[in-house]
Amino acid sequence: MYHSVVVGGGVCGLLAAYFLRQYGHQVVLIEQSEHCGGLLRSVQDEQGNYYDQGTHVPNPTGIEMVDEFLFGPESLRHIEWNGISHLKTGNYFKGKWDFETQTIDARKLSRTSYEKGMGQLLINTEKPEDSNIEDYCKNSIGETFFMELVKPVIDKLYGPQDDYKKLSAKNSINYFGATRLLALDEAKTAKLKEIAEYDERLGFHTHAAYQTWMKSQGIIEPTYLYPKSKKGCQAWIDSLIDKVTACGVKVINGSGVTGLNVSNSKVSEVSLNNGEVIKCDWLYWSAPPAFALKLLANKEQGTSGFRPSLRTANIFHYTIDRPLNNTHSHYLWNWDSSSDIFRITLYPNLNKSREYSITAEVLSDAEQAKALDSQRIFADLKSMDLVTADANITSSYRQIVHHTFPIPTIEFNHHVAHQFKQLTHSINNISVSGRFSGKLWLLNDILKETYQSIHNQFGNVSE
Structure with missing residues (x-):
């Protein structure tokens, strides 16, 4: 055998x-x-409430044998799985929510920084070939937007760097959406995205616009699945x-x-x-x-x-005594420097049987993990208006997982x-x-x- x-x-x-x-x-x-x-x-947690170790919402691969193993026969999936037509996300930046996209809106910067950044973005007409993230960004979206938009995201995820040119241009920062921006109104953005060089630098303003683009490319948006x-x-x-x-x-x-x-x-x-x-x-x-x-x-x-230098994942899980204020988003990103949180999972919007539960994630180095406080993280969720001001924690669980994300x-x-x-x-x-x-x-x-x-x-x- x-x-x-x-x-x-x-x-x-x-x-x-x-x-x-x-x-x-x-x-x-x-x-x-x-x-x-x-x-x-x-x-x-001690009361038996379950929480995921991060935001994980899979979708079928399109390979029948694989999908049947992962999710069971297609005709029976509705029994065990909630079908989600599209994952609703959003991002928090400069004290404001955008519930249409995880892409950072450069228009939230000061007028001076925004105008300076737009000038740099528009005069960069060549596709950058740089291997490091700093030069790549400076030659695409420009130095101002790199310093005020991308660099803070890098710091939140990987910690402040001695030399940002040591970071690869192609890394998870691209997945998190930090190298694409919202910079103009939707109509002007659509026009600029017709030019390949600008298309790579600008994000879609709405999920509907993204769906229209996918349809034009013959791409079928998958149905995501989450256990019931x-x-x-x-x-x-x-x-x-x-x-x-x-x-x-x-x-x-x-x-x-x-x-x-x-x-x-x-x-x-x-x-x-x-x-x-x-x-x-x-x-x-x-x-x-x-x-x-x-x-x-x-x-x-x-x-x-x-x-390699590896980050520590700090995962804060809460069950509270009030419904969440946000009743539509599945997960959210926080790009605001006011809080260490970078990602939030809203369980009631994934599974109605998991009412009143929420998870916030923070990346740090091993030593910094000791100083992170669960009550402070919960207060941040309140300040971002995800949790009502009068909500109380009924049970919670904190995870510290060392050696997770490599820098x-x-x-x-x-x-x-x-x-x-x-x-x-x-x-x-x-x-x-x-x-x-x-x-x-x-x-x-x-x-x-x-x-x-x-x-x-x-x-x-x-x-």
Whole structure:
């Protein structure tokens, strides 16, 4: 029998284990923590209320076999899932909400800064090719908008930097929308967006405008899904674990990999810290490649000495005694410097059974995490008018998760790409999660890549 080993029990690892089992492989999934699910798990407070570890609202991939594993048969999804036609977001900046877009509105700046910034944006007519975020922004939206709009977002997410030119131009800042702006009225924006160079710098004013553009490009907006269960994302993870174990995958929690036996450029055995040695014909690795490189027989691999700087996620969960003021948004971004919060999840708008619950997220370094105060964060939610002034906390839960988001320096991206290439070229029977290639960010893209890598190796399940 063919033996496959999956390292890492996040959603991608669960998907890989499930599909490898469909090929008739004997599959062992190894997860270092006591529970599978990674950052998509939920937590409970003392009263039993569930909260997600961040904002996670998946959507189908368009690959039938993948989607059936993730969400069940399409005809039955309405039983377990709330369908969301589009995710409603918004952003808080300069003391005001914009509930149509997460894109920062430059018109909220002082008149002097706005006019100076617009002049710089309009005279930058070439597409920037800079590899660092500072020069990229200065040569696209201009120096003023970089300093007053983008730099504060970088500081909120990754902390103040000694040199912003060390940060990569292509990183999660782009995903968060900080390198696109609202800068003119909707009609003028639409005209400027007809020019490719300006299209990349300006965001849509409304979701309706974005939908019109997608329709013109033949893009179908996906329907997002959120569990109807009070457990939130934990209900999803529990169902995936049940599917994986039901089909015969052996799941080992609470154990780490301590050795990789390699013969003829292939991993033949995987050793665990509990003393177990597992036979391996194929290895799916959904952990940083550096960890695998250090375990290979050639101990010189992966010893560059580079250590990435990693942020700490501080997640504040609250259940209160009043309805939320915002009854429509699913999640929100805070770009205002008045609060450390960067993202907020509004559970009642995702699932009516989770009334009165809200989560706020803050990124910090490890030492700063100690000084963050739950009452202060709750006061910030009140000052932003998301929670009524007379609301009281009935229960809460605080998470401190160290070593989460890496600071996206050019050096970090170089090492990620190099280690991915080094590992995949050193071992012939390995597939590494796309997240660790340095090329993918969104969960949907990683899930598709996971399925495709297995399909490319083993063909169709029916073959």
